[in-house]
Amino acid sequence: MLGPDYSTKFSPWLAFGCISPRFIYEEVQRYERERVANNSTYWVLFELLWRDYFRFLSIKCGNSLFHLGGPRNVQGEWSQDKRLFESWRDGKTGYPLIDANMKELSTTGFMSNRGRQIVCSFLVRDMGLDWRMGAEWFETCLLDYDPCSNYGNWTYGAGVGNDPREDRYFSIPKQAQNYDPEGEYVAFWVQQLRRLPKEKRHWPGRLMYMDTVVPLKHGHGGGNAQASRVSKSRGGFRDNHSGRPSSKKTEFADIGCGFGGLLISLATLFPETLMIGMELRDKVTEYVKELILALRKTSSGG
Numbered sequence: 615m616l617g618p619d620y621s622t623k624f625s626p627w628l629a630f631g632c633i634s635p636r637f638i639y640e641e642v643q644r645y646e647r648e649r650v651a652n653n654s655t656y657w658v659l660f661e662l663l664w665r666d667y668f669r670f671l672s673i674k675c676g677n678s679l680f681h682l683g684g685p686r687n688v689q690g691e692w693s694q695d696k697r698l699f700e701s702w703r704d705g706k707t708g709y710p711l712i713d714a715n716m717k718e719l720s721t722t723g724f725m726s727n728r729g730r731q732i733v734c735s736f737l738v739r740d741m742g743l744d745w746r747m748g749a750e751w752f753e754t755c756l757l758d759y760d761p762c763s764n765y766g767n768w769t770y771g772a773g774v775g776n777d778p779r780e781d782r783y784f785s786i787p788k789q790a791q792n793y794d795p796e797g798e799y800v801a802f803w804v805q806q807l808r809r810l811p812k813e814k815r816h817w818p819g820r821l822m823y824m825d826t827v828v829p830l831k832h833g834h835g836g837g838n839a840q841a842s843r844v845s846k847s848r849g850g851f852r853d854n855h856s857g858r859p860s861s862k863k864t865e866f867a868d869i870g871c872g873f874g875g876l877l878i879s880l881a882t883l884f885p886e887t888l889m890i891g892m893e894l895r896d897k898v899t900e901y902v903k904e905l906i907l908a909l910r911k912t913s914s915g916g
Contacts, residue, residue: 615726622658623724623759628665634661661727668766671776679765684774692744699747701827702737705804708826710816711790713734714803721803723757728793734771735784740831745772766773785832790816807873 627633639662642655675685683689692871702706705716715729725733730752737748749768753759769775773782794800797815801808807815 615729615793623728625760626724629760630757635665638662653854665760665763668762671766672762679769680746682744682774684769684772685776686774688845690743693742694744694747695741697742698827699737699743702733702741702743702748703751706824706827707736708824709736709786709830710797710800710804710807710818710823711786711794714800717803719752721753723755725756728789730767731771732784732786732789735782735788738772739781739783740828744772745769783832786830787816825886 616651624633624638628635628638631703639659642658646655647660672679678685678687681687682692700710702716703720705713705720707713707716712733715725718729719725723896734745734748737743738745745768749765751762752764752768756764766775770777771782773779790797790800794816796812797807797810798812800815801810810818814822
């Protein structure tokens with residue numbers, strides 16, 4: 615999770631259209647032919663396929679990708695506890711692996727794919743919070759923000775997307791052992807942990823670190839009784855959707871999720887623009903121009 619090799623860092627360039635996924639695919643294929651095929655080249659191509667998958671998913675599901683119940687309209691109880699969310703957002707949960715990832719996100723605008731899965735699981739499974747709060751914070755911070763991948767991954771991680779395992783859970787002790795066994799990552803982002811022995815960095819205790827905001831659902835820390843008791847407050851987070859899939863044609867006003875909603879609408883209207891290696895077509899540009907002119911006329915009363 616540290617160093618130059620854990621990520622290609624292609625994602626911001628892909629998100630802004632500065633590099634074509636088709637170009638990356640062809641270069642990886644050439645590298646495999648001329649040098650070697652290995653786990654790294656496999657995973658680069660695998661993630662490109664995931665990128666395309668979430669685009670197809672956004673076209674199929676439209677604005678239901680932003681609903682609380684997700685594309686499958688899963689019914690459940692979610693908290694919008696402001697205190698818990700702020701502790702997650704600010705990297706003050708008491709769990710160094712969560713806190714380090716959130717501090718990396720707010721400082722750099724980036725987080726590893728593994729880190730994104732871990733903090734998503736913690737927010738949803740251990741805190742019991744509305745997954746859209748996490749998705750919107752990612753939308754705010756990520757340099758590589760892409761609405762299809764961001765909301766697609768969050769619905770997947772929250773169990774309201776197309777993952778057949780609705781209760782997918784990332785155990786913090788297991789993830790720490792597998793991906794940061796000596797605590798180098800958490801010590802890099804959480805300064806007070808640097809002076810601790812490596813074996814203490816992930817579980818420093820109250821004397822050396824802040825108390826945990828919730829117990830873990832599984833593993834170190836016991837059950838999730840506190841998270842299950844938090845209030846179902848709706849304050850402080852916009853809730854523009856009923857949680858039921860819309861039966862009418864997608865319109866910009868129906869989305870309510872900023873730039874991400876705009877791009878999902880464009881994907882619904884012009885699906886051919888989001889396939890791998892293709893540029894935005896002229897008609898999309900013209901459509902946006904017409905929309906902006908219409909909004910200006912409306913705001914000016916003309």
